Amino acid sequence: METIINLIQIALLAALINNFVLHYFVGICPFLGVSRRVDMAVGMGCAVTFVISLAAFLSWTFTYYLLRPEAPLPAWIWKLVGGSADAKIDLSVLSYIMYIFVIASSVQFVEMYLRKFFPSLYKSFGVFLPLITTNCAILFACLEIMKQLQNPNELWGLHEALTLAVAGGIGFTIAITLMAGLREELDLCDVPKPFQGPGIALVIAGIMAMAFMGFTGMDQGVKNALSSLLH
Amino acid sequence: MAASEPTALERFINGILPENPVFRQLLGMCPVLAVTNGMKPAMTMAAATASVLICANIIISLIRGFLKPHLRILVFTLTIATFVTITDRFLAAYVYTMSKQLGPYVPLIIVNCLIISRCEICASKQRVSVAIADAVGMSIGYALPLACIATVRELLGSGTWFGCPVLAESWWPRWGIMVLPPGGFLVLGILLATSEWYTHRRAARAGM
Numbered sequence: 001m002e003t004i005i006n007l008i009q010i011a012l013l014a015a016l017i018n019n020f021v022l023h024y025f026v027g028i029c030p031f032l033g034v035s036r037r038v039d040m041a042v043g044m045g046c047a048v049t050f051v052i053s054l055a056a057f058l059s060w061t062f063t064y065y066l067l068r069p070e071a072p073l074p075a076w077i078w079k080l081v082g083g084s085a086d087a088k089i090d091l092s093v094l095s096y097i098m099y100i101f102v103i104a105s106s107v108q109f110v111e112m113y114l115r116k117f118f119p120s121l122y123k124s125f126g127v128f129l130p131l132i133t134t135n136c137a138i139l140f141a142c143l144e145i146m147k148q149l150q151n152p153n154e155l156w157g158l159h160e161a162l163t164l165a166v167a168g169g170i171g172f173t174i175a176i177t178l179m180a181g182l183r184e185e186l187d188l189c190d191v192p193k194p195f196q197g198p199g200i201a202l203v204i205a206g207i208m209a210m211a212f213m214g215f216t217g218m219d220q221g222v223k224n225a226l227s228s229l230l231h
Numbered sequence: 232m233a234a235s236e237p238t239a240l241e242r243f244i245n246g247i248l249p250e251n252p253v254f255r256q257l258l259g260m261c262p263v264l265a266v267t268n269g270m271k272p273a274m275t276m277a278a279a280t281a282s283v284l285i286c287a288n289i290i291i292s293l294i295r296g297f298l299k300p301h302l303r304i305l306v307f308t309l310t311i312a313t314f315v316t317i318t319d320r321f322l323a324a325y326v327y328t329m330s331k332q333l334g335p336y337v338p339l340i341i342v343n344c345l346i347i348s349r350c351e352i353c354a355s356k357q358r359v360s361v362a363i364a365d366a367v368g369m370s371i372g373y374a375l376p377l378a379c380i381a382t383v384r385e386l387l388g389s390g391t392w393f394g395c396p397v398l399a400e401s402w403w404p405r406w407g408i409m410v411l412p413p414g415g416f417l418v419l420g421i422l423l424a425t426s427e428w429y430t431h432r433r434a435a436r437a438g439m
Contacts (some may be wrong), residue, residue, distance in 0.1 A: 025264040097312045143335040194428035202420030209413040
């Protein structure tokens, strides 16, 4: 039960309180670029959520078994080739290159899958699909997971990593969809000329970020409520 | 393709104002918003990005003859990731507190669209000297908006500049919102609008 409460806390933190876009500023490019129509924004959000989960699963696996300090696989190989047992192997230098590889191949995989099974969706995404590779939100999720795996005292399991990734993706979808809804309304408004385009979008994002700051502390509240419910 | 490729000097000047990465092309926005709550982190970030950009441009320009069209983005990304790893280790070794403060934003340079776009547009097509000039120009053009935003946010938010006290607490109440995330969005939005307004005004004057 403790685990589930912990997972809920991670999910709330990633999706609302420390929203990827509005608190950590990752994924700003699609947030400003693909937020003109609600349906496109929802599609983009779903694609990003899917890629983020896939990349988080792969990068957790690689980091846990291969890249973190005291990872089992390199130590085993080291012993196999006859190295001394007390040598410390730390391959975390390679993690950035590994993550970029993982993300690029996940995006490639999603692209192939969509082209084969959902050609119409594939066509409507166009150039934005390969651009998911350079979406900072995905690399950011991988890096957050890596940070948790560097600390040997409280290693994250796969369920925690996946919760962070899915909740982060949902948070991104929420933010970009809200933005698209506001910008559709904005087409009918008389915006001062210099502010038209990215200027007003950023000001709106600032106000949204202020609104999202209102969620601060919600995770503790929910955690306390759930714990008192159980005991 | 134009009749002649731009020369080194044109590339250099181009990066600073006419094609400024932030104001004109809206590239590399994540660090512009995330690390500008103080002048020190902003300038460290600008220096890190500049070093990665210059090194990546040199390498890509050197190997431009061997690049295959369908593999080039992969080669760009791997080159950039290598240099980001080097920069990250360098920062962690020499300015540890700053590296901790910047946190995930140093590795996020890998997916900074600015660097990939420069590799694609300039370095993979032109000589090394031109690529270096382009990278230096773009780096200056990237550092300028970072400095602008960081100055506004640090002065209004904590009354300091590079950590030195400038505005006294007694007559300047701190605008806490400026060092928090919403401040970044608001300042950048207003700055973009100002630059747009200035460009329009100058264009209108030139037209008269």
